Amino acid sequence: xxxxxxxxxxxxxxxxxxxxxxxxxxxxxxxxxxxxxxxxxxxxxxxxxxxxxxxxxxxxxxxxxxxxxxxxxxxxxxxxxxxxxxxxxxxxxxxxxxxxxxxxxxxxxxxxxxxxxxxxxxxxxxxxxxxxxxxxxxxxxxxxxxxxxxxxxxxxxxxxxxxxxxxxxxxxxxxxxxxxxxxxxxxxxxxxxxxxxxxxxxxxxxxxxxxxxxxxxxxxxxxxxxxxxxxxxxxxxxxxxxxxxxxxxxxxxxxxxxxxxxxxxxxxxxxxxxxxxxxxxxxxxxxxxxxxxxxxxxxxxxxxxxxxxxxxxxxxxxxxxxxxxxxxxxxxxxxxxxxxxxxxxxxxxxxxxxxxxxxxxxxxxxxxxxxxxxxxxxxxxxxxxxxxxxxxxxxxxxxxxxxxxxxxxxxxxxxxxxxxxxxxxxxxxxxxxxxxxxxxxxxxxxxxxxxxxxxxxxxxxxxxxxxxxxxxxxxxxxxxxxxxxxxxxxxxxxxxxxxxxxxxxxxxxxxxxxxxxxxxxxxxxxx
Numbered sequence: 001x002x003x004x005x006x007x008x009x010x011x012x013x014x015x016x017x018x019x020x021x022x023x024x025x026x027x028x029x030x031x032x033x034x035x036x037x038x039x040x041x042x043x044x045x046x047x048x049x050x051x052x053x054x055x056x057x058x059x060x061x062x063x064x065x066x067x068x069x070x071x072x073x074x075x076x077x078x079x080x081x082x083x084x085x086x087x088x089x090x091x092x093x094x095x096x097x098x099x100x101x102x103x104x105x106x107x108x109x110x111x112x113x114x115x116x117x118x119x120x121x122x123x124x125x126x127x128x129x130x131x132x133x134x135x136x137x138x139x140x141x142x143x144x145x146x147x148x149x150x151x152x153x154x155x156x157x158x159x160x161x162x163x164x165x166x167x168x169x170x171x172x173x174x175x176x177x178x179x180x181x182x183x184x185x186x187x188x189x190x191x192x193x194x195x196x197x198x199x200x201x202x203x204x205x206x207x208x209x210x211x212x213x214x215x216x217x218x219x220x221x222x223x224x225x226x227x228x229x230x231x232x233x234x235x236x237x238x239x240x241x242x243x244x245x246x247x248x249x250x251x252x253x254x255x256x257x258x259x260x261x262x263x264x265x266x267x268x269x270x271x272x273x274x275x276x277x278x279x280x281x282x283x284x285x286x287x288x289x290x291x292x293x294x295x296x297x298x299x300x301x302x303x304x305x306x307x308x309x310x311x312x313x314x315x316x317x318x319x320x321x322x323x324x325x326x327x328x329x330x331x332x333x334x335x336x337x338x339x340x341x342x343x344x345x346x347x348x349x350x351x352x353x354x355x356x357x358x359x360x361x362x363x364x365x366x367x368x369x370x371x372x373x374x375x376x377x378x379x380x381x382x383x384x385x386x387x388x389x390x391x392x393x394x395x396x397x398x399x400x401x402x403x404x405x406x407x408x409x410x411x412x413x414x415x416x417x418x419x420x421x422x423x424x425x426x427x428x429x430x431x432x433x434x435x436x437x438x439x440x441x442x443x444x445x446x447x448x449x450x451x452x453x454x455x456x457x458x459x460x461x462x463x464x465x466x467x468x469x470x471x472x473x474x475x476x477x478x479x480x481x482x483x484x485x486x487x488x489x490x491x492x493x494x495x496x497x498x499x500x501x502x503x504x505x506x507x508x509x510x511x512x513x514x515x516x517x518x519x520x521x522x523x524x525x526x527x
Contacts, residue, residue, distance in 0.1 A: 073103040120144045184277030184304065186311025190270055201264065201272050202291075202309050204247045208266060212247040216508040217419050217466035223482050223492045224512045224526035229269050233261055234521035240284050241505050241515055241523065245291045248508040250308075251515065252294060253523060256281035260296055262308070263523070265507075273311055277304055284327050289334040293353075297325030303341060305353060315356055317341075319349050329372045329381075331395070340381070342369030348383055350396070362398045364391060370459075371415040373424050375438035382424055382438065384412040390426075392442045402442040413459040418485075419468040423448075427462040431455055433473060433483075450483045452490045461504045472514065474501035480516055480526075496524060 074080035079091035125136040236256035244250035260275040280299035303317040323343035350360035367386035392402035410429035433450035460474040503517035
């Protein structure tokens with residue numbers, strides 16, 4: 001500030017920090033030294049700066065209809081009128097001259113020309129004829145000559161003036177195209193395929209400090225406290241993890257990268273085998289009751305039965321409607337040779353692994369099936385769906401014996417049966433775990449509700465410890481939550497990942513070992 005009078009008004013004392021004078025904006029914007037502000041105007045509103053660095057900004061008036069018409073003309077035809085010069089255009093000047101400068105609205109055909117084009121169109125055909133001469137074509141009837149199509153609206157004009165240069169979609173792009181390659185492969189990734197006695201990884205190890213052959217749940221379980229190992233091989237999210245039945249010495253993981261991998265839980269804790277054969281993300285997997293085979297379902301609409309030891313694909317299945325399998329479950333009895341599939345077209349389909357044929361179909365749900373849980377000594381099973389309902393079935397009888405659908409219910413996306421065989425815990429979409437009885441009445445146990453986790457928006461697993469003492473669930477915030485089964489109080493909460501923890505599985509034999517999986521495809525082993 002060079003004016004001493006203004007300086008005296010602004011600061012009464014040189015040491016003051018508060019202004020006693022209302023400084024004009026012109027004085028605040030003016031630099032203390034150097035050239036004057038090039039954006040400062042002498043008259044008018046100083047905030048409306050002209051001649052900006054990006055160009056000369058000028059105010060103009062144009063209606064929304066005119067602006068929209070010129071904007072669509074430029075997007076579709078490549079040219080538009082210049083608002084600053086009458087009769088001038090910007091963009092593709094050659095096309096503008098050829099079309100007479102018509103915009104997208106003016107380029108419509110006349111009624112006479114449209115009628116002339118309609119005469120060239122083939123007849124719709126007879127509805128009763130499917131193929132051959134005179135077959136029904138409906139509104140998709142083509143034209144006799146490959147010329148410009150008539151215009152009934154603005155979008156048709158775009159196709160008439162500027163013909164689209166798109167190619168027909170091949171059948172390989174379609175989701176409904178059958179997978180005829182049958183190119184299932186397997187790769188052994190372990191150190192040695194056989195031990196010194198010629199046994200493969202299928203042999204349950206006996207050189208450990210724990211007996212893996214005992215009955216699961218025969219010892220007391222505890223909450224894990226620390227991370228002891230991490231498996232990383234999948235390149236995308238893991239959709240399912242399964243321990244080997246009873247012993248738990250092997251771990252199976254199915255991923256969105258179309259691969260299924262088998263891991264060693266003990267000894268070297270290495271990747272043992274990779275199974276490749278699906279062309280899209282694997283949705284679910286399950287071991288057979290004896291563990292010699294496992295089943296996989298995928299978004300390629302195929303179900304495949306694999307040999308756990310050799311890696312060979314022994315059978316392929318597909319539902320009659322070629323729907324996407326969401327959940328697959330073997331019947332727990334080893335002598336049945338049957339499995340159930342919950343699909344995206346609201347059905348539960350039953351197959352026989354020996355004949356490969358569909359033996360039963362349960363069709364009462366209204367939306368995609370999410371869970372299948374066997375109960376009551378494997379004579380019944382419970383299913384849940386996106387239709388926010390629960391249905392109980394007698395095995396091999398396609399009529400539900402119990403139907404539960406209340407206004408306050410949410411979709412139940414994951415389920416875990418309690419070891420006592422009397423209850424089933426379901427992961428509900430309203431951030432809680434609800435419990436239903438798996439006996440004759442199939443009622444909800446309103447006294448048991450496990451809260452504290454955040455699962456909305458994710459299909460997060462829920463599991464129960466082998467002794468039935470703890471309930472464990474993932475969380476969208478990266479936590480693993482533990483509750484006491486009897487009191488329903490949260491026992492513990494550990495930070496397991498930066499992103500959501502979507503898969504959890506309790507080891508069937510160990511007292512405090514647990515597997516968690518995040519969205520990045522890493523498997524973490526806790527103890």
